[in-house]
Amino acid sequence: QSALTQPASVSGSPGQSITISCTGSSSDVGGSNLVSWYQHHPDKAPQLMIYDGNKRPSGVSNRFSGSNSGNTASLTISGLQAEDEADYYCCSYSGSGAPNWVFGGGTKLTVL
Amino acid sequence: QVQLQESGPGLVKPSETLSLTCTVSGDSINSYYWSWIRQPPGRGLEWIGYMSYSGSTNYNSSLKSRVSMSTDTARNHFSLRLTSVTAADTAVYYCAKIAARSFDVWGRGTLVIVSS
Numbered sequence: 001q002s003a004l005t006q007p008a009s010v011s012g013s014p015g016q017s018i019t020i021s022c023t024g025s026s027s028d029v030g031g032s033n034l035v036s037w038y039q040h041h042p043d044k045a046p047q048l049m050i051y052d053g054n055k056r057p058s059g060v061s062n063r064f065s066g067s068n069s070g071n072t073a074s075l076t077i078s079g080l081q082a083e084d085e086a087d088y089y090c091c092s093y094s095g096s097g098a099p100n101w102v103f104g105g106g107t108k109l110t111v112l
Numbered sequence: 113q114v115q116l117q118e119s120g121p122g123l124v125k126p127s128e129t130l131s132l133t134c135t136v137s138g139d140s141i142n143s144y145y146w147s148w149i150r151q152p153p154g155r156g157l158e159w160i161g162y163m164s165y166s167g168s169t170n171y172n173s174s175l176k177s178r179v180s181m182s183t184d185t186a187r188n189h190f191s192l193r194l195t196s197v198t199a200a201d202t203a204v205y206y207c208a209k210i211a212a213r214s215f216d217v218w219g220r221g222t223l224v225i226v227s228s
Contacts (some may be wrong), residue, residue: 036214051214076160
């Protein structure tokens with residue numbers, strides 16, 4: 001299981017939109033639409049922001065959206081706010097054989 | 113609302129066994145599937161393994177020879193064992209609840225340092 005590829009960092013100004021990419025292969029990201037995204041503030045528990053590629057859990061702002069094209073999944077955050085500054089991780093589920101998951105390396109979002 | 117709390121030794125000697133427990137509150141452990149995930153210092157998240165309420169397990173292939181997970185229904189908790197640890201196993205260890213093929217509830221994490 002190789003880690004999914006994410007940019008190390010992205011940045012944007014308040015009010016802008018940013019997109020974080022997550023590239024895998026046909027055996028993970030490209031094989032299904034079962035990518036989830038997590039927001040992780042230092043010293044806090046990670047929080048699920050997107051599941052099944054584009055679904056938001058209850059309570060997550062609609063400023064967060066997910067999409068998938070081929071072997072690349074994307075997380076878009078619109079109307080950037082200071083509290084969005086955090087690390088973001090993608091994660092792909094594979095149900096072929098026994099269930100297993102692989103994470104991306106993480107992306108540090110800086111709100112300028 | 114399900115809540116998770118990790119517990120266990122914060123310091124483990126090299127070559128020994130790391131043992132952690134995740135206590136589940138707010139619901140029965142038999143209602144869901146569970147995972148352990150870790151984050152080494154300065155690095156990203158790594159999935160360790162999964163356990164179903166029926167006891168089925170699957171582990172990250174890179175750790176499979178050293179890891180095991182188990183449940184204690186009476187105490188409503190599940191556990192992680194990682195044998196023959198090295199400094200590379202130093203990390204914050206999280207337990208998480210699985211829903212819709214994702215991790216929807218996480219514990220706050222516990223730091224385990226492997227050092228003599």
